[in-house]
Amino acid sequence: MSPERFARINQMLDNRQPDLTLCLDQVHKTNNIAAVIRSADAVGVHQIHAVWPDIEMRVSGNTASGSQQWVKTIKHYHIDEAAAGFKAEGMQIIATNFSDEAVDFRDIDYTRPTAIILGHEKDGVSPEAIALADKQVIIPMVGMVQSLNVSVAAGLLLFEAERQRRAAGLYGSRKLDEAYCQTLLFEQGHPIYAKACRRKGIPYPHLDDQGQIVADKDWWDRMRAPVPETT
Structure with a gap:
């Protein structure tokens, strides 16, 4: 992003x-x-x-x-x-x-x-x-x-x-739940990864204050692994 x-x-x-x-x-x-x-x-x-x-x-x-x-x-x-x-x-x-x-x-x-x-x-x-x-x-x-x-x-x-x-000064301060904001930022900022997460059943990762993905090796390994074929 x-x-x-x-x-x-x-x-x-x-x-x-x-x-x-x-x-x-x-x-x-x-x-x-x-x-x-x-x-x-x-x-x-x-x-x-x-x-x-x-x-x-x-x-x-x-x-x-x-x-x-x-x-x-x-x-x-x-x-x-x-x-x-x-x-x-x-x-x-x-x-x-x-x-x-x-x-x-x-x-x-x-x-x-x-x-x-x-x-x-x-x-x-x-x-x-x-x-x-x-x-x-x-x-x-x-x-x-x-x-x-x-x-x-x-x-x-x-x-x-x-x-x-x-x-009345009601604009400019965040009122939405942080979990919702993280989800929206990931889906709109990293749409390809978000689609892969949904397809593979992988939880969304956290984003840092620069909008970059923060995830461990296991998450990246699961992301890179092919989707199992269904019969």
Whole structure:
């Protein structure tokens, strides 16, 4: 791994916000999902959630521009499952919804642990998700239309959250588990060795503070040994 790539990945890890996430409530267009993931990566979201009854989801690689390898998508069959996880992590649940109860999206305190629910391209956030939300928000508009594309809405909310969090000094200090960081650094910095480890059932090695592999002779011997043929 080059020093430049090692430094870039570490910088990304130092700015990840594990207590800020999105939940896509039956959003089904692949280009929208990919665009949301791209915005999530841009503001340091560690992982997003997606609710879809048949659990089958595909991401448009061109639209995501590779962001899907940095932002994990957790899939759920039902919104109750996702919401229970958010509540267990102490997150406030914010749902986008055009209603009398909704407040301006900029009036929310996003420095708190937060999960933002965005809805289906046609029907919006489901009634079940709205019932589980702590607050509802709208994006004020002065034109003839009342809603934005879901990926555009996601971008606006995320960058407002990023603005508030940066002002509060929440970026720049690592909050992710070190074991996770080591795994990501190895897989993205040494992809050929990582693939060989998975194929041969070899544990990932530790990386030093320069991103280089730290392993004993036994590990290297196992790495160099041919994969046993199966019959």
